[in-house]
Amino acid sequence: MSELRWNPLYGEWTVTATHRQDRTFFPPPGYCPLCPTVPSGFPTEVAEPDYDIVVFQNKFPSLQPNPPEPAIESSELYPVRPAQGLCEVVVYTPEHNWSLAQQPAAQIYKLMQVWQDRFADLDKHDFVEYVFIFENKGEAVGVTLPHPHGQIYAYPFVPPRMAKKVEQCRRHKEKTGVNLIANILENERNSGQRIVAENESFTAFIPFFARYPYELHIYPNRHAEALTDFSLKELRDLAAIFKQVLKAFDKLFDVSFPYIMAMNNRPSDAANYDSFDFHVEFYPPMRTATKLKFLAGSEVGAGMFINDILPEEKAAELRKLVEPVVW
Amino acid sequence: MRAKFIRRLPIKIQMETEEKSIETEAGEMHKRRENMADGERYIIFYTFGDEKIETENEVKENV
Secondary structure, rough: OOEEEEEEEOOOEEEHHHHHHHHOOOOOOOOOOOOOOOOOOOOOOOOOOOOOEEEOOOOOOEEEOOOOOOOOOOOOOOOOEEEEEEEEEEOOOOOOOHHHHHHHHHHHHHHHHHHHHHHHHHHHHOOOOOOEEEEEEEEHHHOOOOOEEEEEEEEOOOHHHHHHHHHHHHHHHHHHHOOOHHHHHHHHHHHHEEEEOOOOOEEEEEOOOOOEEEEEEEOOOOOOOOOOHHOOHHHHHHHHHHHHHHHHHHHOOOOOEEEEEEEEOOOOOEEEEEEOOOOOEEEEEEEOOOOEOOOOHHHHOOOOOOOOHHHHHHHHHOOOOOOOOOO | OOOOOOOOOOOOOOOOHHHHHHHHHHOEEEEEEEEOOOOOEEEEEEEEEOOOOOOOOEEEEEE
């Protein structure tokens, strides 16, 4: 059963996808579905080993290109629609044990090109209004398959957080004449206190308004609305800054640092998004070496985040751990 | 639903010389799209290198 159900309280869609309950959950060694299949071995999702990066449709998708009709009737209060869309899995490497932070910068650069290609392809689908590239890393954020991978959801609507952000960007431009994300970046660069890493094309920082202790944003140094706007040189710079911040994350507590990575491109509905700029956000759940930040009453019930730590302090901590990239 | 059109070209015309050397560094990207064993889903193999290895299945997404 799979359908979109309208939430009239918040004015947003919820996906009901009951088949996902059966998805693979911490498979035993030798049974990773994301490893390439070995001769006479367990048949995985990836039938051959000859690739740098592989992308396939999720076996347990929340959204499908040809979804079933909703199993429940739509009403005026509770509109229902088919859960149309696409869910892809992006396997970063055939190697099971290497996280993205451990990949050579050159492999991350390849990944940037694959992400760019996937965005370009999915962006063209008529039924797609938003292409969301993301990674959940680590058990702390609910990952059940440790093989390094990310996901892409192509939604049939602009999801609520993105819609709100796009609207904020539009209003800011209307009011001030400058792009909000460029304005934030300018402010962060002028202050310098929260900058973690930078190169010719991108800047990484913990924003003034961070909701998590190690929430880190990467903004482009020029206007760009989507991955497809970047040159190869810029993708290489994006790979370099990814490598730097991911390595710094891992060095913080000497653990493979968990996070949610959200890549924010403009929506795909062919409207004008000149006021919006591409950016990447990392939401790590760790607040100390032994403690996680849980979303509790204020965050979940009221939507107001409480950050126990100053972004300026955390940025200084991370900045010290940033190393030059070796290609 | 509104018809889509391709609104942008990647900004790959700038710094052409520099681009060329960066592309060579990772090797050109190739992709090969196939059906998965269940016959319902697609899989895309991405490889990087100078040698062209795409088959006739080389991708044109179903859009």
